[in-house]
Amino acid sequence: xxxxxxxxxxxxxxxxxxxxxxxxxxxxxxxxxxxxxxxxxxxxxxxxxxxxxxxxxxxxxxxxxxxxxxxxxxxxxxxxxxxxxxxxxxxxxxxxxxxxxxxxxxxxxxxxxxxxxxxxxxxxxxxxxxxxxxxxxxxxxxxxxxxxxxxxxxxxxxxxxxxxxxxxxxxxxxxxxxxxxxxxxxxxxxxxxxxxxxxxxxxxxxxxxxxxxxxxxxxxxxxxxxxxxxxxxxxxxxxxxxxxxxxxxxxxxxxxxxxxxxxxxxxxxxxxxxxxxxxxxxxxxxxxxxxxxxxxxxxxxxxxxxxxxxxxxxxxxxxxxxxxxxxxxxxxxxxxxxxxxxxxxxxxxxxxxxxxxxxxxxxxxxxxxxxxxxxxxxxxxxxxxxxxxxxxxxxxxxxxxxxxxxxxxxxxxxxxxxxxxxxxxxxxxxxxxxxxxxxxxxxxxxxxxxxxxxxxxxxxxxxxxxxxxxxxxxxxxxxxxxxxxxxxxxxxxxxxxxxxxxxxxxxxxxxxxxxxxxxxxxxxxxxxxxxxxxxxxxxxxxxxxxxxxxxxxxxxxxxxxxxxxxxxxxxxxxxxxxxxxxxxxxxxxxxxxxxxxxxxxxxxxxxxxxxxxxxxxxxxxxxxxxxxxxxxxxxxxxxxxxxxxxxxxxxxxxxxxxxxxxxxxxxxxxxxxxxxxxxxxxxxxxxxxxxxxxxxxxxxxxxxxxxxxxxxxxxxxxxxxxxxxxxxxxxxxxxxxxxxxxxxxxxxxxxxxxxxxxxxxxxxxxxxxxxxxxx
Amino acid sequence: xxxxxxxxxxxxxxxxxxxxxxxxxxxxxxxxxxxxxxxxxxxxxxxxxxxxxxxxxxxxxxxxxxxxxxxxxxxxxxxxxxxxxxxxxxxxxxxxxxxxxxxxxxxxxxxxxxxxxxxxxxxxxxxxxxxxxxxxxxxxxxxxxxxxxxxxxxxxxxxxxxxxxxxx
Numbered sequence: 001x002x003x004x005x006x007x008x009x010x011x012x013x014x015x016x017x018x019x020x021x022x023x024x025x026x027x028x029x030x031x032x033x034x035x036x037x038x039x040x041x042x043x044x045x046x047x048x049x050x051x052x053x054x055x056x057x058x059x060x061x062x063x064x065x066x067x068x069x070x071x072x073x074x075x076x077x078x079x080x081x082x083x084x085x086x087x088x089x090x091x092x093x094x095x096x097x098x099x100x101x102x103x104x105x106x107x108x109x110x111x112x113x114x115x116x117x118x119x120x121x122x123x124x125x126x127x128x129x130x131x132x133x134x135x136x137x138x139x140x141x142x143x144x145x146x147x148x149x150x151x152x153x154x155x156x157x158x159x160x161x162x163x164x165x166x167x168x169x170x171x172x173x174x175x176x177x178x179x180x181x182x183x184x185x186x187x188x189x190x191x192x193x194x195x196x197x198x199x200x201x202x203x204x205x206x207x208x209x210x211x212x213x214x215x216x217x218x219x220x221x222x223x224x225x226x227x228x229x230x231x232x233x234x235x236x237x238x239x240x241x242x243x244x245x246x247x248x249x250x251x252x253x254x255x256x257x258x259x260x261x262x263x264x265x266x267x268x269x270x271x272x273x274x275x276x277x278x279x280x281x282x283x284x285x286x287x288x289x290x291x292x293x294x295x296x297x298x299x300x301x302x303x304x305x306x307x308x309x310x311x312x313x314x315x316x317x318x319x320x321x322x323x324x325x326x327x328x329x330x331x332x333x334x335x336x337x338x339x340x341x342x343x344x345x346x347x348x349x350x351x352x353x354x355x356x357x358x359x360x361x362x363x364x365x366x367x368x369x370x371x372x373x374x375x376x377x378x379x380x381x382x383x384x385x386x387x388x389x390x391x392x393x394x395x396x397x398x399x400x401x402x403x404x405x406x407x408x409x410x411x412x413x414x415x416x417x418x419x420x421x422x423x424x425x426x427x428x429x430x431x432x433x434x435x436x437x438x439x440x441x442x443x444x445x446x447x448x449x450x451x452x453x454x455x456x457x458x459x460x461x462x463x464x465x466x467x468x469x470x471x472x473x474x475x476x477x478x479x480x481x482x483x484x485x486x487x488x489x490x491x492x493x494x495x496x497x498x499x500x501x502x503x504x505x506x507x508x509x510x511x512x513x514x515x516x517x518x519x520x521x522x523x524x525x526x527x528x529x530x531x532x533x534x535x536x537x538x539x540x541x542x543x544x545x546x547x548x549x550x551x552x553x554x555x556x557x558x559x560x561x562x563x564x565x566x567x568x569x570x571x572x573x574x575x576x577x578x579x580x581x582x583x584x585x586x587x588x589x590x591x592x593x594x595x596x597x598x599x600x601x602x603x604x605x606x607x608x609x610x611x612x613x614x615x616x617x618x619x620x621x622x623x624x625x626x627x628x629x630x631x632x633x634x635x636x637x638x639x640x641x642x643x644x645x646x647x648x649x650x651x652x653x654x655x656x657x658x659x660x661x662x663x664x665x666x667x668x669x670x671x672x673x674x675x676x677x678x679x680x681x682x683x684x685x686x687x688x689x690x691x692x693x694x695x696x697x698x699x700x701x702x703x704x705x706x707x708x709x710x711x712x713x714x715x716x717x718x719x720x721x722x723x724x725x726x727x728x729x730x731x732x733x734x735x736x737x738x739x740x741x742x743x744x745x746x747x748x749x750x751x752x753x754x755x756x757x758x759x760x761x762x763x764x765x766x767x768x769x770x771x772x773x774x775x
Numbered sequence: 776x777x778x779x780x781x782x783x784x785x786x787x788x789x790x791x792x793x794x795x796x797x798x799x800x801x802x803x804x805x806x807x808x809x810x811x812x813x814x815x816x817x818x819x820x821x822x823x824x825x826x827x828x829x830x831x832x833x834x835x836x837x838x839x840x841x842x843x844x845x846x847x848x849x850x851x852x853x854x855x856x857x858x859x860x861x862x863x864x865x866x867x868x869x870x871x872x873x874x875x876x877x878x879x880x881x882x883x884x885x886x887x888x889x890x891x892x893x894x895x896x897x898x899x900x901x902x903x904x905x906x907x908x909x910x911x912x913x914x915x916x917x918x919x920x921x922x923x924x925x926x927x928x929x930x931x932x933x934x935x936x937x938x939x940x941x942x943x
Contacts, residue, residue, distance in 0.1 A: 022821025502885025
């Protein structure tokens with residue numbers, strides 16, 4: 001393995017001291033002169049047509065400047081999904097829809113001199129609705145006799161399956177081999193249905209956006225976004241403001257997890273500011289984030305496999321039904337990932353078929369959420385594998401070690417499924433999943449605890465495992481870029497389009513540049529991201545930043561390195577071939593061992609002869625998406641009397657290639673793991689009979705806190721990915737895929753019941769225990 | 776639905792003086808304004824709004840020695856009192872050992888919950904210089920973090936406690 005100076009080291013996160021001291025600025029922290037405030041009013045109905053809006057009481061209120069709604073403001077169709085253009089998500093929404101499609105759908109917005117006035121005025125508006133029949137059950141969505149949720153001129157901008165007349169927002173189909181033949185060859189058939197639920201990202205910073213004007217009258221939008229460049233494009237598209245008149249600035253972001261890959265607020269503040277030529281702010285409350293923003297897509301996953309007595313799987317069939325809610329943001333791609341990130345795991349299955357449908361309902365809108373479909377798919381997949389192992393008497397860990405995809409291997413699935421279209425063939429070139437399984441099993445004491453059902457009063461202990469993979473960016477789609485320039489003292493400004501949303505990408509991109517140039521991170525001054533200043537990047541999603549943007553930074557730094565050598569050669573007359581980048585900011589002449597400090601090279605380039613700025617830019621376009629791998633282990637205590645499941649310990653052992661920063665990589669695993677445990681056990685949307693969310697606050701929507709967390713152990717099994725920057729792959733999403741299935745498998749290990757529906761609440765566990773006892 | 780005018784009190788603002796991070800401040804605000812808004816409106820953007828309902832803890836400040844969620848305190852009721860925000864215990868030029876420990880332990884990801892989290896630790900370590908793991912968990916129960924999984928936050932607290940007690 002390579003010896004690095006900066007990469008692989010626990011360099012302190014470059015923005016952390018400012019965050020610790022409160023000097024960092026989040027979107028809502030920017031003071032703009034004399035701002036107006038935008039507040040929204042929402043549909044209380046799951047499905048209705050707006051027939052009249054009386055905004056006169058609001059307009060009569062002192063301080064109210066304007067009211068926007070479908071009666072006075074039109075926009076074209078678009079998607080809020082911040083994806084590449086044209087997006088793989090359907091154009092099925094407008095800024096103000098005349099037909100509202102979920103309780104919480106935006107019906108209009110009030111612009112006023114204060115936030116308080118705007119909110120009071122929003123409540124004073126009377127909206128008349130003609131109720132339309134709701135559709136809450138995704139299983140019925142494709143039936144002939146149910147309401148159609150989108151029956152106007154909605155369309156898919158890409159040539160993908162989109163059939164709103166059947167409530168189908170996305171469809172993914174593929175097969176290879178012959179599953180029927182495979183089932184016929186099997187000794188056993190295992191078939192079950194699993195259901196995952198919708199949940200909220202709960203990034204601690206609610207969505208916010210501020211639109212202001214620069215001295216030239218251009219619009220400057222500060223936004224809590226994961227996708228500043230997509231946000232700029234979508235703002236221009238929806239408001240008609242020329243793109244060159246818009247600048248989107250991403251300050252510090254208070255977490256995203258996918259929720260801020262959605263362009264929600266930016267078009268509204270832009271529209272209002274542009275119309276009134278006043279600065280405009282909008283900041284959602286937590287309740288609004290719950291009801292109106294986006295959720296993890298709920299998914300029903302049916303898995304059927306045929307297998308021999310020795311466990312050899314002869315065929316596997318998966319049928320997914322995904323509830324995308326009222327709009328199809330990320331519908332096709334999350335659905336795709338439920339297969340493309342899951343099914344390659346067992347690449348030796350000769351016969352496989354996948355059918356997936358994303359359907360509209362009149363419930364809150366699904367969107368990007370850490371794990372992005374893989375989380376849903378792996379909940380089913382890992383329980384299915386556990387069931388197979390129990391049937392054939394195999395140990396889960398040993399079974400997965402025997403069958404998982406390995407280095408040098410491929411899967412037909414990679415080719416079959418991409419982001420809504422055909423995928424990209426790839427060979428897995430780094431995979432330490434076996435090591436992850438071994439180290440995780442040792443840490444959880446697998447051999448001591450598995451199947452032992454240790455009992456203490458009414459509490460029974462069990463252990464369970466799961467495995468998963470993800471990707472590193474979207475192959476043939478994602479592009480990142482960076483530029484650098486040199487300063488007098490030998491430091492460099494690094495301008496990255498990549499969007500640090502709290503993950504630490506500013507730090508690891510600085511490390512990559514510093515490593516290449518043999519300097520410390522302090523000599524890299526990073527700025528990300530600002531559509532006026534930094535080059536294009538698709539954004540912080542799809543686990544792309546380290547791999548895609550990192551590779552762009554590495555290439556950029558390589559070009560800088562070449563300029564440093566050629567300039568040093570001009571300075572000294574030494575042939576470039578004798579020169580190399582040394583450690584500590586100097587070029588070394590191998591002929592005589594002399595050293596030329598970077599600062600002298602910089603000053604020579606700027607002040608002496610043939611002056612020029614040492615600077616470079618580079619882009620990287622991912623032609624493959626090397627998967628990180630992870631083994632997840634849960635030790636749980638199940639109380640037979642109450643149904644309460646307590647996770648005692650959770651181990652997540654991952655292979656992210658070469659971790660650029662092990663502390664940040666472990667932090668990603670730990671955070672994703674706890675989010676996954678909370679998702680598995682407590683978090684859920686509760687709805688009343690009319691489809692209104694009834695628990696839209698942290699009081700009633702339980703996320704894990706400091707008293708709830710079990711012992712969490714994150715492990716890095718290092719590999720080196722040949723296509724990644726310094727061998728790196730991704731790490732930010734994968735950790736969330738394992739907790740739900742590992743806990744479910746642990747519950748089975750403890751008490752012999754299968755929880756096939758999330759979340760695994762005490763009520764469900766107790767009911768299953770009682771049902772089993774009654775049998 | 777008819778609504779009470781936001782200016783039901785006749786639009787009259789009241790005045791109050793506060794000692795914020797050791798400095799006297801005199802601010803005017805609506806009688807029903809909460810401390811969080813008054814602090815933020817007066818430049819203390821280090822105090823964050825995560826939920827506005829007293830559940831997430833991102834807005835916590837120290838009011839007369841006690842950790843409070845500033846979204847749940849009327850500014851009027853805090854008039855005349857001492858308020859400490861995270862900017863009051865250390866700065867980027869001269870960080871407090873707890874702030875430094877959070878940085879070094881890798882306890883900060885997005886950092887939105889961090890200022891209030893650090894104040895919660897500050898209160899804990901004042902009373903309990905060498906807290907047990909259980910005491911750390913209990914002290915941070917009111918501060919939600921979605922990024923870190925708390926592992927490195929607990930490490931930061933232990934690190935800060937070690938350093939602060941060895942200095943004293």
